[in-house]
Amino acid sequence: MRSDSTTGQVTEPALSQAELLFEAQQRQSRSFRRNVGLSWGILLLILLYLFSGQNFLGIKTIDLDFEFVRDNIGFIAGGIPQTLWVSFLSIVLATILALLAALGRLSTIPPLYALSTFYVSLIRGTPLYLQIFFFFLALPQLGIVLSGLFAGVLALGLNYGAYMSEIFRAGLASVGKGQREAAIALGMTPWQTMKRVVLPQALRFAIPPIGNDFIAMTKDSALVSATGFVHEVMWRATRVGRAQFHNLEALIIAALFYWMMTIILSYVQGIIETRLARGDR
């Protein structure tokens, strides 16, 4: 290291000093990331070891039936497309409902405002599990028979829509008053103002949280297995687990699949978020 201040050499002092500081910072953050990764690896190894069936200092770890795993992992994996499909349909329905509910909430027409708050209150005041059963088991009593998939998507969509309406409400609120005024001053109607100026900005604000909810949805979609007619990951895991009394292995496999799905989706979500953020600058 040079000591510019004492020797007084002409060595672009400010720049090199800034560079040194920057490098030190970079080094620090690199080593933090490396250590976190290392610790993750160790935790993963410990977890694997716990399920390895080995003897360690007299402690017997959990013994999994790997033959069962080998025979059934494909069957359970076959539920992944169903899980994603249910989640996708539900998030589409939820997004539409959430947007309508948020617009209703901003409406000055009393019945629309009431409809929006009534919907949100009713759905948020009852359990998702109950709602799924309601559409699948209770409606047939009234002569309305929905398929397991349809009942599940309806319940998940309605439920998430109620929670997601807050996202859109925040999104709409994030668009400044000046934006509306500029549109109005140009002569736009309220509808044109909403469609051309407010919504595009609100939606952009809402995309990252919608992504988060989609990830949460892939996990809550497991509840749809309760209907017994949607062959997604959870349904398949409980089916083979119960039949062969290997619930431990079956549920671990299902858990790993859900975990992998959320990791991959979170990664995709992160990319989308940075893209959107970049557009903002």
Add this chain to the structure above:
Amino acid sequence: MAPIVKISNLDKYFGRLHVLKQVSTEVAPREVVCIIGRSGSGKSTLLRCINFLEEPSFGAIEVDGLKVEAGGKGKEQRQLIHELRLRTGMVFQEFNLFPHMSVLENVIEGPVTVKGMDRAKAMELAEQNLDSVGLLFKKDEYPNRLSGGQKQRVAIARALTMEPKVMLFDEPTSALDPELIGEVLNVMKKVARDGMTMLVVTHEMGFAREVADRVLVMAEGEIVEEAKPDTLFSNPKDARTKALIDRYRTGSN
């Protein structure tokens, strides 16, 4: 010459607050009128009432032969207000460009969406106006890549592209860094030279003195004095005008 803007007995209440009190004035075609006054004097509210961005409580606004009375309701009134807004262009203190649209898209948005103008024709008109504010080379940029002064010049081009009869400027330079104020004022001078009728709410006494045909002084919701700038600045009659001008004289040094 018949006035192009006629403000008759305008009253505005915000709740119980009486912010405009029986304001009446007229503006001739091609006239540039600057409105000055302390903050809270009602000058911005007056301007915003002209295109019904604020709905006046009582009174009437007439622009280019179209008269809109306060207090009207229903579809007919909405149509009148719409017509009124087509006759007026507005420039805001905070620019209010649409951040999700490029500069060119911002400028053609009004003509295409509101007037149903053919896109190609709107683009031609928009490019002319962007050129006249000196920002044609920025047409594909997004607003967040522009300086404050550039944003405001685009906002002026956006308003001009609607081909209004009257331009309303609501403190157009108040949100700008001092070194960016000049470029915006220069564009406004150019717009005035091109014969546009302008109402300008401003704190820029220099601009008012140089460009305005007439200066209105507002205080406590009323026009307390109006005169040609030379007369007003050299020989203010109202004590409040005098105080305002003195304050700017000392403040500007």
